[in-house]
Amino acid sequence: MNLQNPIEDMETFLAYAITLEEEAADRYDELADTLETHNNPDVAKAFRTLASFGRKHCDEIIALAADRSLPNIAPWDFGWEDLEAPETAGLDAVHYLMNTAHALDIAMSNEMRAHDFYQRISQQTSNPEVRALAAECALEEKEHLEQLKTWAERCPDSAEDWRFDPDPAHMPE
Amino acid sequence: MEHTVKVANPIKPKQYKSAIKPVWCPGCGHYAVLNAITKALAQLALANEQVALLSGIGCSSRVPAYTSVYGFHGIHGRALALASGLKAARPELTVLVAGGDGDGLSIGGNHFIHACRRNMDMTYIIMDNEVYGMTKGQASPTTAPDWTKSKLTPHGTGLRPFQPAALALAAGASFIARGFSGDPNGLARMLVAAIEHKGFSVVQALSPCPTFRPEHMDWKHQIRAFEHDSTGDAILAAQRIQADDGQSTGIIYQRELPVWQPITRNSGSIDQFEQEFCV
Numbered sequence: 001m002n003l004q005n006p007i008e009d010m011e012t013f014l015a016y017a018i019t020l021e022e023e024a025a026d027r028y029d030e031l032a033d034t035l036e037t038h039n040n041p042d043v044a045k046a047f048r049t050l051a052s053f054g055r056k057h058c059d060e061i062i063a064l065a066a067d068r069s070l071p072n073i074a075p076w077d078f079g080w081e082d083l084e085a086p087e088t089a090g091l092d093a094v095h096y097l098m099n100t101a102h103a104l105d106i107a108m109s110n111e112m113r114a115h116d117f118y119q120r121i122s123q124q125t126s127n128p129e130v131r132a133l134a135a136e137c138a139l140e141e142k143e144h145l146e147q148l149k150t151w152a153e154r155c156p157d158s159a160e161d162w163r164f165d166p167d168p169a170h171m172p173e
Numbered sequence: 174m175e176h177t178v179k180v181a182n183p184i185k186p187k188q189y190k191s192a193i194k195p196v197w198c199p200g201c202g203h204y205a206v207l208n209a210i211t212k213a214l215a216q217l218a219l220a221n222e223q224v225a226l227l228s229g230i231g232c233s234s235r236v237p238a239y240t241s242v243y244g245f246h247g248i249h250g251r252a253l254a255l256a257s258g259l260k261a262a263r264p265e266l267t268v269l270v271a272g273g274d275g276d277g278l279s280i281g282g283n284h285f286i287h288a289c290r291r292n293m294d295m296t297y298i299i300m301d302n303e304v305y306g307m308t309k310g311q312a313s314p315t316t317a318p319d320w321t322k323s324k325l326t327p328h329g330t331g332l333r334p335f336q337p338a339a340l341a342l343a344a345g346a347s348f349i350a351r352g353f354s355g356d357p358n359g360l361a362r363m364l365v366a367a368i369e370h371k372g373f374s375v376v377q378a379l380s381p382c383p384t385f386r387p388e389h390m391d392w393k394h395q396i397r398a399f400e401h402d403s404t405g406d407a408i409l410a411a412q413r414i415q416a417d418d419g420q421s422t423g424i425i426y427q428r429e430l431p432v433w434q435p436i437t438r439n440s441g442s443i444d445q446f447e448q449e450f451c452v
Contacts, residue, residue, distance in 0.1 A: 026187065030204065033194040075212050076362040083356045092355070092383070092390055094199040169198075169384050170310055170322075 005079075006124035013121065013130045014065040015073055017137060020117070021061055024087035024110060025054030031094055031103075038096040046103040054087070057140065064133070086113035087141075097163055101155040108148050115141035184218050186211035191241045200390070202354030202380030203233050206300050209357045209378070210269070211240065213364035219267055226269045227256045229276035232307045233300035233380070236271045250281030253288040253297065260293050261435045267368060268295040275305045275313040278335050282314070289344035289373055291433045296367045296374045299337055302382035303389065310385030322385070338414045338425055341375040342407060347430040348374035349410070350403075351422050354381065355393040359422065366424060372432050379420070392420070399423035 007013045028051035035044040080086060087110045095102070115138050122134035189211040197203045214224060224242035228234035230249035237244030243266070247255045256270045277285050277299050288297065303320075305311040311323050312330045315337065319329040341349045348370040352360035360378055367374035379396060381389035399417070403424035404410050410426035 031199075034197075034199045034204070037194055037196055038199055074216055074362070075358040078358075083358065091204045092200045092202070092381070092393070095383075096199045098199075 007121050007130055008125055008127050010129050011068055011070050015070040017061045018058060020085045020087050021054055021058035023085045025051045025058055027088045028054060031089060040096060042100050043098055043103050046100045050107050086117040097165060099158055101152060101158055104148055104152040108145055111141050111145040111148060184215045186215040189214045189240050189242060191239055193238050195239050197232060198384045200383035203300055205354035205357040206378045206380050207236055207239055209360035209364055212361035216365055217368060224267045225259055226271060227252050229272040229281060231273040231276045233271060233273040234276060250276055250284060253281060253284040256295055257288060257293055260295050262437060264434055270295060271298040271300060274299060274301040274303060274315040278314040278337060286344040289341050289346035292345060292347050292373045292430050294371055294432050299377045300380045301377050302380050302386060304382050304385045306382050306385050336414060336419060337377045342410055342426055346375045347372035347428050349426040350424040351377045353379045353396045353422050363424060370427060372430055396420045396422060403427045
């Protein structure tokens with residue numbers, strides 16, 4: 001499967017949407033676990049909150065898929081534009097000294113990519129049902145983005161030297 | 174209200190993860206290798222109790238604890254010896270072995286070449302970050318000779334690094350691949366092929382260390398797919414490996430070779446045992 005071809009059936013679209021949302025939520029939980037382990041509770045909490053938002057959205061899409069048979073798509077057969085689903089935060093995007101503003105920057109990029117993904121599907125498909133739902137999902141991602149912007153405005157700016165660690169693990173001479 | 178969705182792939186990768194949370198540094202490539210392993214197992218729909226994951230010592234060797242399959246966190250460099258023993262005794266298990274470049278190619282180097290030669294049916298994942306991370310950053314057998322950031326080798330090692338794929342090919346491995354943690358889905362696909370392969374499969378998973386080799390976080394912009402499909406021709410595979418800079422990914426070599434599996438039985442006549450030991 002390749003998204004260079006439009007998605008023309010609802011079942012395939014739902015399989016994509018569920019995977020997109022599920023992987024995003026799982027990744028936020030994974031990052032929350034990581035930051036918790038590395039004693040960064042504020043960012044861990046932010047990622048945990050983002051995971052819960054993602055799960056709610058995922059549950060909504062699963063409800064829409066009720067009683068449908070969705071296709072079996074292997075992880076590598078999804079036609080994502082990048083190497084992972086568009087809303088999935090990169091595992092390499094985090095740092096043990098990062099703050100909530102950084103976490104929200106990551107989340108906003110993810111929401112933007114998810115929005116673009118859904119919008120592209122809605123523009124490409126000839127199936128009116130897929131078009132309507134993809135457009136609705138794109139709109140929701142945009143709303144999430146606005147909510148995150150509001151949240152980010154409440155977060156203090158990062159110091160320029162936020163990566164500075166007076167006792168780093170690695171001290172080459 | 175519960176909704177019934179007939180999703181055709183009901184086994185989730187999470188089913189293969191344990192409740193123990195990884196202690197790897199944030200940003201470590203090993204998280205993605207763990208995800209690729211669990212995705213591969215889910216795709217193959219293997220029952221947890223059908224799989225064993227063994228390791229040696231090092232950051233990457235913590236991986237069995239993070240899965241819910243049978244696990245054994247072994248001793249340094251000896252993961253392949255342990256796995257060979259397990260496979261000999263329990264041939265029906267899917268045996269996976271994971272470890273780092275130091276564990277597998279230095280301390281365990283001898284076990285590695287003989288595991289390749291023996292060609293038992295198991296999959297070895299070398300989580301290669303080109304450094305000993307757990308001991309705070311020393312040069313490993315895959316470290317470039319001019320890496321000067323370790324206190325132990327402030328002028329670099331001056332030694333040419335091992336090329337794991339070349340070593341595996343020369344030693345007789347029947348499946349050789351190179352993947353990248355930055356492409357966990359591609360790595361999962363490779364692991365599925367490796368597990369399905371009958372014989373000893375080696376998957377070198379390039380996995381950057383953000384703490385001791387932060388410059389490798391740039392690998393995501395450098396690593397690309399091999400231009401060629403895999404080959405069963407060892408000479409051609411050797412040429413491709415040598416012509417490459419070690420940053421191309423894909424299944425490099427795959428060939429059906431005799432799989433070594435000792436006959437295991439609990440009983441037999443004295444004559445039969447004598448026959449087995451006669452020279």
